[in-house]
Amino acid sequence: MLKGIRNVVSKELKELLRDPKILIGMIILPLVMFPLLGMVIGTSIESTEQSLQTITVGIADFDRGEWSKNLTRYLSSIGNVVVINITATNLNEAVAQLQTNPKATDLIVIPEGFSANISSHKQATIETYSVYSGKGLTEGATSSIISQLLAQYNRYLAPNLFKTEAGSIVKGQPRKIDPRALLQVTSSQVFVLPVTVSILLMFTMQIAATSVASEKEEKTLETLLSLPIDRFTILLGKMTGSIVVAAVSAVAYMIGFNYYMTSITAGFGGQLSVDLEALGLAPSLLSYVLLGASLFVAILSALALAVILSAFTEDVRSAQSYISYLYIIIMFPMLLAMFSDINTLPLALKIVAYAIPYTYPMLAAKAAFTGEYLVATLGILYVALFTVILLYVAARLFATEKILTAKLRIRGFGLRRREPTSEA
């Protein structure tokens, strides 16, 4: 029954493995991509671990009693804890003083009467505030360590001799919000927004590449280019069509995303109903404008890049294969945005991250939480410049015979441009 199967399998393997698109997409790319992604995540985890090796914590001792000094001495004696003595007279001043030290992540507030309560065997209270930065993986880790150290001290004195009330410092303001609750609500946005932006960029590239490649495959491009219409108009028309489709797609994604967020928030129940707007963490008009502008220039550059690449292909399948190779420059910043803080990366990776234009819409998406509007704004200018250069190249390609005759040929493991041949 299976007579001839060996022959068929042999032919299939030859066909598949000799197709450079399959060879690169299915074999070479994973061999490069996964180590690279592993390196990014590994470096992120490493930088997180390093940041946790030493915790810088401020102590605002409003009690100045025997037990508050004892607690300060206890924390100072722990090897990986650096204690800053805050000399403020109230909570707001203490927060302001803490934030003059960029390494400080937490504030312990010992209220007046703390020692007196302990001495008279009444339950005392300590307030802790964790600085919310909205930068991903390290978020909330230090507050857990501080909480554990205080629990340890509590056990050392006597169980439940004092209780801890955890709060957060959001954009310089002390808030009575448990950092874990805050993290749960905001992390979903920190994770989902980069994914949404990435999907949108990849989808846009596919649409634009397909649009040009299908003109070539269906043999309609030559007719179009012979019409009495400016070539740049054709290019802009194609890109606008792709933008409209991508925008419809973006709206669909945003509706889906909104539903997703509503479902998640509903799942938290009453205790985690954090009012992000009151905390200044709800996306403001400025952050929406920045995200929109950043996304727009990024989409334009992605379109131009896709048009340029597809100009060198002969059919839709080739165009889509080549476009998929570009996904790495979208996935790399996406993973960085999800798992890491770019500022904590080694210099080389930091340079690579900032050089990739698609890092900036991810940063703009996080700007609502990080407050880094300057980086997002500069990013828009950078991506705009990159886009102008790409549009110029795309326009030049459309204005010359290269749009019809240039081809990419993959030989061995490298991409080489082959001189066109006449079909006459």
Next chain:
Amino acid sequence: MEDAVEAKDIVKQFGEIRALDRLSFQVKEREIYGLIGPNGAGKTTTIRIAATLILPTSGSLKVFGHDAVEEAAEVRKLITYLPEEAGAYKNLSGYEYLRFMGKFRAENHFELEKMVKDAAEISGLGDRLKDKVKTYSKGMRRRLLVARALMTKPRLAILDEPTSGLDVIHSFHVRGVIKRFVEQYGVTVLLSSHNMLEVEYLCDRVALINRGRMVAEGTPEDLKRRLNVANLEEGFAKVVGFA
């Protein structure tokens, strides 16, 4: 009378391949001029240069006095181009496709509708023009494209293998339309073809091209007489060295 096309010493080099080697010819106004030759002779390259799609490496080609390189935008106003094996946008209906193409040339709505009406008549597709192009057979698609190329009554229609891949009935229809249009509207046609019957039937003059060079030119009757052959096919084989 001004030449519709004047090609002078055109050279086109693709890397190491010389597709055209000092090719010169003139096409008179209201004439059907045919380029014939074997595969790789340089017919499509010549036609693409005339359609302003590719540039000659050296030499010049003028369309009604306008240089195809320096005044490409002017040339595009005068020509329509039908590439070999060209497609149409498959998700548009035949009417939508014709209107899309017509809008680039029509001055107003009235002119556009006249073009579309003419195209409907030329194509002979009737109500099928309301259907999406993807439902058309190859022959129907080609008739639509020929109609698109002629509906604007261009001064020069550049047709690359106008009946390529068509059956006898569709080929007969397309040839009839081209012949009628030239007589009726004074359109000049530059075409390439492998079909010698078609060339003899349609063309006023013919250029035999081989390896990028002109090897013979004249009316079909003139060529047959000069080459001492019974038909153009025999003459073609004789010139390119197969007979």
